[in-house]
Amino acid sequence: MSRIGKNPISIPAGVTVDVKDNVITVKGKLGELTQEYSDVTVKVEGDEVIVERSTDHKDHRAKHGLYRALVSNMCDGVSEGWTKSLELVGVGYRASNQGQRLDLALGFSHNIVLEIAKEVKLETISEKGKNPIIKLSSHDKQLVGQVAAKIRGFRPPEPYKGKGVKFVGEVLRRKAGKSA
Numbered sequence: 001m002s003r004i005g006k007n008p009i010s011i012p013a014g015v016t017v018d019v020k021d022n023v024i025t026v027k028g029k030l031g032e033l034t035q036e037y038s039d040v041t042v043k044v045e046g047d048e049v050i051v052e053r054s055t056d057h058k059d060h061r062a063k064h065g066l067y068r069a070l071v072s073n074m075c076d077g078v079s080e081g082w083t084k085s086l087e088l089v090g091v092g093y094r095a096s097n098q099g100q101r102l103d104l105a106l107g108f109s110h111n112i113v114l115e116i117a118k119e120v121k122l123e124t125i126s127e128k129g130k131n132p133i134i135k136l137s138s139h140d141k142q143l144v145g146q147v148a149a150k151i152r153g154f155r156p157p158e159p160y161k162g163k164g165v166k167f168v169g170e171v172l173r174r175k176a177g178k179s180a
Contacts, residue, residue: 019043
């Protein structure tokens with residue numbers, strides 16, 4: 001039995017969960033999310049969602065925990081939301097935004113301009129003496145992670161000085177430089 005899959009998902013106040021034709025729809029104050037599923041049964045009982053599998057086949061066991069985690073993340077997302085923060089470490093690295101347009105200066109010959117999806121709320125914080133920070137927030141966990149990974153991919157942190165785009169709180173493995 002999947003340890004994650006057998007836990008029931010409690011539905012927060014103000015969130016509705018509908019299950020029809022192998023599609024789960026979760027609605028809350030921050031938005032609406034849908035997810036298709038297969039090989040498991042999803043039941044809404046009172047203020048809990050229960051995910052069960054029919055057999056002990058390897059695929060069914062894997063999907064049992066997967067769909068339970070996805071529905072749990074959907075419930076948390078439409079009630080509270082998800083946030084990721086990125087930090088730009090390096091001399092001359094800057095970030096600014098005009099609406100949903102993110103303008104990054106990451107040491108290349110040109111600035112990188114990225115159009116962010118309208119579902120993601122974008123905020124840039126630049127304080128004197130501190131590294132610029134990009135805050136991304138949305139009700140969709142997968143979308144926030146995907147946008148954050150794309151931004152980080154432009155200039156991943158390097159292991160010697162730690163320069164690049166990193167997640168706030170991320171611990172980097174540092175290497176010793178040349179030994180004289």
